Amino acid sequence: MISLDNLTVRFGGVTALDAISAHFTQSISGIIGPNGAGKTTTMNAISGFLDYDGAIAWNDEKIDALNPFKRTRWGLRRSFQKEQIADDLTVLDNLLAITDNLPLSRDEKRAEVEQAIESLAITRLVNRKADSLNAYEKRLTDLGRCIIGKPKIVMLDEPCGGLQQEETDHLGELILKIPTLTQATTLIIDHDVDLISRVCAETLVLDFGKRIAFGETAKVLADPKVKAAYLGVEEVEA
Amino acid sequence: MQITQIMQMTKSAKIGLLFALLAFTFLPVLAGGQWIKIFISTGCFILAASGVAFMYARLGMVSLGQVALMGIGGWVMLRMNHAFDLPFEINLAVAGAVTLVFGWLLAMPALKMRGLYLALITLMAAGGLEVIFSTYRFPNGGEGFWGVMPSVAAPFRRPLVATDDADYLRYIIFAIVVGFLIIELHMRAAPGRAWAMIRRSEAAAYASGVNVVYYKAWAFGLAGFLAGTSGGLLAGGLGLLDPATFRASESIMLFALMVVGGSRGWLGVVIAGVLYRVVPALFNDWTIDADIALVIFGAALLHAIITAPNGLSGQLIDLFGKVGKRT
Numbered sequence A: 001m002i003s004l005d006n007l008t009v010r011f012g013g014v015t016a017l018d019a020i021s022a023h024f025t026q027s028i029s030g031i032i033g034p035n036g037a038g039k040t041t042t043m044n045a046i047s048g049f050l051d052y053d054g055a056i057a058w059n060d061e062k063i064d065a066l067n068p069f070k071r072t073r074w075g076l077r078r079s080f081q082k083e084q085i086a087d088d089l090t091v092l093d094n095l096l097a098i099t100d101n102l103p104l105s106r107d108e109k110r111a112e113v114e115q116a117i118e119s120l121a122i123t124r125l126v127n128r129k130a131d132s133l134n135a136y137e138k139r140l141t142d143l144g145r146c147i148i149g150k151p152k153i154v155m156l157d158e159p160c161g162g163l164q165q166e167e168t169d170h171l172g173e174l175i176l177k178i179p180t181l182t183q184a185t186t187l188i189i190d191h192d193v194d195l196i197s198r199v200c201a202e203t204l205v206l207d208f209g210k211r212i213a214f215g216e217t218a219k220v221l222a223d224p225k226v227k228a229a230y231l232g233v234e235e236v237e238a
Numbered sequence B: 001m002q003i004t005q006i007m008q009m010t011k012s013a014k015i016g017l018l019f020a021l022l023a024f025t026f027l028p029v030l031a032g033g034q035w036i037k038i039f040i041s042t043g044c045f046i047l048a049a050s051g052v053a054f055m056y057a058r059l060g061m062v063s064l065g066q067v068a069l070m071g072i073g074g075w076v077m078l079r080m081n082h083a084f085d086l087p088f089e090i091n092l093a094v095a096g097a098v099t100l101v102f103g104w105l106l107a108m109p110a111l112k113m114r115g116l117y118l119a120l121i122t123l124m125a126a127g128g129l130e131v132i133f134s135t136y137r138f139p140n141g142g143e144g145f146w147g148v149m150p151s152v153a154a155p156f157r158r159p160l161v162a163t164d165d166a167d168y169l170r171y172i173i174f175a176i177v178v179g180f181l182i183i184e185l186h187m188r189a190a191p192g193r194a195w196a197m198i199r200r201s202e203a204a205a206y207a208s209g210v211n212v213v214y215y216k217a218w219a220f221g222l223a224g225f226l227a228g229t230s231g232g233l234l235a236g237g238l239g240l241l242d243p244a245t246f247r248a249s250e251s252i253m254l255f256a257l258m259v260v261g262g263s264r265g266w267l268g269v270v271i272a273g274v275l276y277r278v279v280p281a282l283f284n285d286w287t288i289d290a291d292i293a294l295v296i297f298g299a300a301l302l303h304a305i306i307t308a309p310n311g312l313s314g315q316l317i318d319l320f321g322k323v324g325k326r327t
Helices: A039-047 A068-074 A091-099 A106-120 A135-147 A165-182 A193-199 A217-222 A224-231 A233-237 B011-030 B034-059 B066-083 B088-110 B115-136 B165-188 B190-200 B202-207 B212-238 B248-261 B266-285 B292-307 B311-326
Strands: A002-011 A014-024 A028-032 A053-058 A076-078 A153-157 A185-189 A202-207 A210-216
Touching: A002 A039, A014 A039, A014 A053, A014 A202, A014 A210, A028 A039, A028 A165, A028 A193, A039 A076, A039 A153, A039 A185, A068 A076, A068 B202, A076 A135, A091 A106, A091 A135, A091 B190, A106 A135, A106 A165, A135 A153, A135 A165, A153 A165, A165 A185, A165 A193, A185 A193, A193 A217, A202 A217, A202 A224, A210 A217, A210 A224, A217 A224, B011 B165, B011 B266, B034 B066, B034 B165, B034 B190, B034 B212, B034 B248, B034 B266, B066 B088, B066 B115, B066 B212, B066 B248, B088 B115, B088 B212, B115 B248, B165 B190, B165 B212, B190 B202, B190 B212, B202 B212, B248 B266, B248 B292, B248 B311, B266 B292, B266 B311, B292 B311
Parallel strands: A028 A185, A028 A202, A076 A153, A153 A185
Antiparallel strands: A002 A014, A002 A053, A202 A210
């Protein structure tokens, strides 16, 4: 379970996140909201990239005192809106770049890398340089980095951004496998409501840095406040 | 599945080793007179350039203090040689280690910086070292901490296996190969991967669990070690050092020529060293004003920036690749 308690982030005079509280109890949960709602800011705060007030915990284990790289070593994994794999490394090296820094034995690291490669069926890619991969293959590599090393929290920031529908569907299937592969609690940000509906059991909705809804995804998406703020129904009907 | 391929020989590595073997065998025989000294000096600057090249290629960090760091290595080497009766290799190791520490010190203010600001800090450090070298000069066997005497210099002890110039040139070529191997081993192991993630973005590095400060300091330390070793080898080659060799402008020149040569492989660094030392010497030999080399370097830099992102070495490799496919 991921717990956010009164999470507040300020950029100068702007309050980007205003006392957000949510307890994600499902294995895969979503965060949605219009542009500028504070979704990525929430992920950056959980990652430790931003200073924040409030508390973040996983299964009652607080991680606020950990700096960003120590959060990764602790078990936090994340992807970014624009994939952040190293172009001049092979896919294998991009995976090893994470295991290098984990407190695992050499054999455990090897096993983790092999498991990630087999789980995502990317054996054919392992020795290819990342700059030769297409957008989907880069996303797969990014996902591989997220499931490696027994993660506790996996956060995916628009994992299907820029992908074809077929690729989005396949990636959605792989995301659904994360809880069985890793036992991690997964958080997803995406504008694709279909993907969120299919993959996330519960969803947090943000608007202008405030929580406007949280709960079972289907109910949240049917909430009039969410439709108004996120889907823009009022404007369309007007 | 083979996870670690650290010891795998690439085609480029095989060609590089063959090139080094040919140079090791024939260069000291073919080069006579002052040219052996010029090639010794060229080799030292190739080793130093390899330090800035890997930092630029793998971390995207611009260091404009490499030649100044060579000066530190050279100073320590001369100081050790004249103060103690230790073997050349011990003195060289101390020179490399002291410069490694200076590399770390240089890294301290730079660890939170990138791009232009980092380059400026390293350049200012090089400027500071230039003043120190000009003021206190290099040890030549005199008394006291600075060890400078006004008249002729005391003799310098070379390695037992390389007392004459020809053997010393072979010694330098061997040192270059070892230096390249150290860099390559880093590239293929955890530090190289961490540096690649830092180059991608610091956020990507943090998301990989990389301690960015630690690995940046490591890179500065390695570049400092290579600079210090090359400075020590240069001291061994010449017997005494001139402060003018280590001016801040020389660090900029070496970096610029590394960009011209290409930073992503051994060939680019070798081209940079040859341009830096051999081309001006050739002009002198042909009684052409050596300053014309600066004009040519400027044109080559423009060419590299506009048309050759991987430098002349990248263009040469592409050319050989095309020729190879046609034949």
